[in-house]
Amino acid sequence: MTSNCCFYVFLLIGTRVICDSLEDHVSGTGVRCPLGYFPCGNITKCLPQQLHCNGEDDCGNQADEENCEDNNGWSLQFDKHYTKDKYNKLKSLYAFQKKTPECLAGDVPSECTCQGLEIFCDAAKLRAVPSVSSNITVMSLQRNLLRKLSADVFKKYQDLKNLYLQNNKIRAVSERAFKGLYNLTKLYLSNNKITSLEPFVFADLHRLEWLIIENNRINRIYPLTFYGLKSLILLEMMNNSLARLPDKPLCQYMPRLNWLDLEGNHIHHVRNATFISCSTLTVLVMRRNKISSLNENSFSSLQMLDELDLGSNKIESLPPYIFKDLKELSQLNLSYNPIKKVQIDQFDFLIKLKSLSLEGIEIANIQRRMFRPLRNLSHIYFKKFQYCGYAPHVRSCKPNTDGISSLENLLASIIQRVFVWVVSAITCFGNIFVICMRPYIRSENKLHAISIMSLCCADCLMGIYLFVIGAFDLKYRGEYNKHAQLWMDSIHCQLVGSLAILSTEVSVLLLTYLTLEKYICIVYPFRCLKPRKCRTISILVLIWIIGFAVAFIPLSNKEFFRNYYGTNGVCFPLHSEQSESSGSQIYSVVIFLGVNLAAFIIIVFSYGSMFYSVHQTAIMATEIRNHIKKEMILAKRFFFIVFTDALCWIPIFILKLLSLLQVEIPGTITSWVVIFILPINSALNPLLYTLTTRPFKEMIHQVWYNYRQRRSKRGKGSQKIYGPSFIWVEMWPMHEITPKVTKPVLCTDSSDASVTTQSTRLNSYT
């Protein structure tokens, strides 16, 4: 009856899926290129997104291999203004030139080298600025032991163009330290310990173009700190401790500022007035700050801005019109902000945007409309690969897989696509077979048979779950990204996921119940009562009720659990992501690391003590050799039961623990767990609990014997040969049974605790 039921569910879902998939292929869109496709330059060919930048000329005109690297924003700007790579450039600036012109600067200290009018005193253990000829143009004092820059130290070097002071121990910079450096164009102060910059400290540096103060400890700057920097183009203040920017306009005294890097500071607010006069700014990097509030007008004067990087801040909401004046912006990075909501028209004004990073942002209300105005967008970065379906015109969308699914397929790997069917078939047919065969196995213990049937039903659900996943994979083949989000939000996914959980939970609880029953019988023989029908049935019903409750509670409260099952394409709630709702996190931990771990420990412990108990009695017995053999067989069987359980559950426990410890778990692992590890128990339970047991083998023998009898047309009384010896000794493989063990042992107080009675008692409840 149950088997029929399983079959119908199975068939129904199957036909439904196939019908759906037939319907689906008819739909199409009227856009120039279909969704998920991009045009090949000026020819009418369209190619799927995944052929973009795959190293092959798929278009025929190389259009699909253009624009591969996302080098919009500052790298492009730097190319324009300076050189290819910022850091290469900085390095090459420090490098000695190959040709060494003679020293034109007169005497130099012995620890310094001199080329033309350039002096290099790097790593010379200097504690003070050396005194050299005043007509030098370059002075490099890198990796020395300078502690402070006192007033007028450089005053006599009026021709100085580049001054390198990186990697010293400078803590204090006098207000007059850079006095008289009228010709200085580049000043490097990186990797020092400077804590503050006084007002007017750069007052004489009218020609300064680059000011590099990375990796210091500057915690405040004054409005007048930058006074006098009339020519400044690049200001680099990465990795300092700035908590706030001056209330006054930052660029008031730096009218030519082009590039401002404030990455890795502690800035909380960007005020209305902060960037008000920075109209020439093209690159603004504020990554890794603590910005939590932005004003609608924060960036309104930055009309030339080309790159804006606000990644890794604490922005929770974006003012609706914050980007309205950024008409030139080509790269915007908002990644890793706790943004709660993105307005539908948030990006409408960014008509020139080429690269948009929204990594780590959950966009609950994601819509195609958000990205449609961004016609020139060529690179987009999301938190989830399924968001890519909402920006189908963007050539390069990342990530293109979550490890489980890819843009094309629900199951990314071909092995998984094949094996989901194989494992599903094995699980379904193994269990259905057992369900169908059980009634023909004559057993004395009907209650035990009911438990096993129940277990098979639960395990069969796992097969159905995999079947449905396989079917939907088939349905969405090749175009999964169009449907990904809808699929994960769909009721189908929720139901399929709860089916999987129902199956695992009922299976786990039943195994625990069966184990405990055996255990009590073996270890406490006095309490081994014949299980009453009523009690067994009620326990089974209770187990199913608990299973249903565990599986369906998450569907009851959308607020608390959000999308409990729909976190990945296979709808299985392993929840390795930290950002999921804490409700589902806790629930999932309680189920997997609470209930299931406890059940697993009970099973391991019970089999351990059962084996120990049997082993102890064996030692006392006389016929040792015979019993050792039996014991080995018993041990093997116990080992297999515990081993398959361990194989199935230990990886899941470890994954769960790791995710609790905030270790990022690749989606690939989740999908392998769901397809190969989780169904292990379901697929092997029929084998362990029915197909390899003695009654089953006897039944097969019986059938075979009857068949032979009939063929040889001999008498029919043959059944008697097997009849009397037919006993409920499931644990014992056929050939090992000794004729002695034929008397069904009732639960008596057997004081002569021989192995035979022990094991028979054990077996009577297997």
Ligand SMILES: *[C@@H]1O[C@H](CO)[C@@H](O)[C@H](O)[C@H]1NC(C)=O
């Ligand atoms: C496409 O553009 C290229 C130059 O960018 C031009 O040589 C070619 O003729 C154009 N093809 C068509 C079909 O317009």
Ligand SMILES: *[C@@H]1O[C@H](CO)[C@@H](O)[C@H](O)[C@H]1NC(C)=O
């Ligand atoms: C630089 O000054 C030194 C003396 O301080 C002098 O010997 C040298 O000729 C000067 N070089 C030039 C190019 O003026």
Ligand SMILES: *[C@@H]1O[C@H](CO)[C@@H](O)[C@H](O)[C@H]1NC(C)=O
């Ligand atoms: C340095 O600046 C002064 C005036 O600001 C100017 O007279 C002098 O020529 C400059 N020196 C160089 C080498 O540019």
Ligand SMILES: *[C@@H]1O[C@H](CO)[C@@H](O)[C@H](O)[C@H]1NC(C)=O
């Ligand atoms: C800034 O600090 C971060 C982390 O503290 C470090 O990874 C990075 O290399 C630093 N940047 C520079 C230019 O030193």
Ligand SMILES: *[C@@H]1O[C@H](CO)[C@@H](O)[C@H](O)[C@H]1NC(C)=O
């Ligand atoms: C910023 O500007 C907005 C509107 O222009 C104004 O309402 C707000 O009070 C300003 N905030 C500050 C701190 O000046």
Ligand SMILES: *[C@@H]1O[C@H](CO)[C@@H](O)[C@H](O)[C@H]1NC(C)=O
């Ligand atoms: C955006 O910023 C994040 C860190 O905040 C960084 O990991 C990512 O690479 C950036 N994206 C681009 C395209 O630069």
Ligand SMILES: *[C@@H]1O[C@H](CO)[C@@H](O)[C@H](O)[C@H]1NC(C)=O
């Ligand atoms: C998109 O970019 C092309 C050139 O790259 C430019 O000609 C066109 O105006 C841009 N479109 C918009 C809407 O800015």
